[in-house]
Amino acid sequence: MENNFQSHHVKNLNQNFITRDSKFRFRCTECGDCCRNKKLDDMILLTTIDLYRLCRVLDMETTDVVRKYCDMIPGRESMLPLLVMKQHLDGSCIFLKKGRCTVHDGKPLICTMYPLGRISLLNEERGEHEYHYFLKDFKSEGCRAADDEEYSVDEWLGKYNIEQYDECSRLYARLGNACSKLMHSLSTDEQRREMFTTSFFMMFLKYDRNEPLQEQLETNLAYVQSLKPELFFEKRTVKS
Numbered sequence: 001m002e003n004n005f006q007s008h009h010v011k012n013l014n015q016n017f018i019t020r021d022s023k024f025r026f027r028c029t030e031c032g033d034c035c036r037n038k039k040l041d042d043m044i045l046l047t048t049i050d051l052y053r054l055c056r057v058l059d060m061e062t063t064d065v066v067r068k069y070c071d072m073i074p075g076r077e078s079m080l081p082l083l084v085m086k087q088h089l090d091g092s093c094i095f096l097k098k099g100r101c102t103v104h105d106g107k108p109l110i111c112t113m114y115p116l117g118r119i120s121l122l123n124e125e126r127g128e129h130e131y132h133y134f135l136k137d138f139k140s141e142g143c144r145a146a147d148d149e150e151y152s153v154d155e156w157l158g159k160y161n162i163e164q165y166d167e168c169s170r171l172y173a174r175l176g177n178a179c180s181k182l183m184h185s186l187s188t189d190e191q192r193r194e195m196f197t198t199s200f201f202m203m204f205l206k207y208d209r210n211e212p213l214q215e216q217l218e219t220n221l222a223y224v225q226s227l228k229p230e231l232f233f234e235k236r237t238v239k240s
């Protein structure tokens with residue numbers, strides 16, 4: 001599982017993970033069906049990385065993209081604000097126009113990666129989180145992809161340059177976990193309300209689309225940790 005705060009991303013942990021050299025046949029015919037008739041539990045949960053990519057492709061400020069294209073919902077376990085992409089009343093994605101995705105080059109990573117999915121799990125030996133990939137059952141999901149192209153997992157990730165965001169994804173997970181940890185440490189509703197607003201700002205809004213994302217995530221994480229350092233850093237005693 002990615003982490004506590006992102007556990008809602010994971011629908012099913014009994015996935016059949018595949019290796020990076022596993023092959024699959026897939027060519028998106030751009031029918032747009034997977035972008036229509038979305039049910040409530042199919043809503044696309046956005047990360048900061050998704051938002052940053054959308055801001056760049058739309059050439060819009062973060063606050064404007066959030067206001068126009070996103071809804072905020074409170075996460076139950078994490079107690080954090082979560083961001084989902086708006087849908088039209090018929091259940092189609094807000095970015096689907098005339099059957100085509102209008103943010104193709106900046107669409108959320110979950111759309112870019114399809115039909116692959118991934119889960120981040122802790123490798124206890126190395127003490128690091130690692131991604132594990134699985135192939136979605138796209139045929140039974142009604143996907144109308146053709147099968148005249150073949151890719152390995154590595155080739156698919158490389159084709160869309162997905163791994164360039166891996167370090168940012170890890171930092172975003174750490175930032176979310178830090179906000180959630182702080183939130184759970186608070187005792188009054190007023191403190192929690194304030195932290196909810198701070199979390200929303202630090203997780204989604206305080207980013208400049210014209211600057212590299214990784215440094216901004218590092219700065220925001222350091223700020224959140226500085227709010228209650230005793231929660232995040234062990235005290236060291238100096239022996240004389």
Ligand code: SF4
Pocket residue numbers: 034035093094095096100101102103104107108111
């Ligand atoms: S962002 Fe694009 S690919 Fe993703 S659901 Fe919306 S229209 Fe479809």
Ligand code: SF4
Pocket residue numbers: 027028029030031032033034035114142143144145146
């Ligand atoms: S349903 Fe399949 S073929 Fe159609 S747009 Fe989505 S991924 Fe592509």
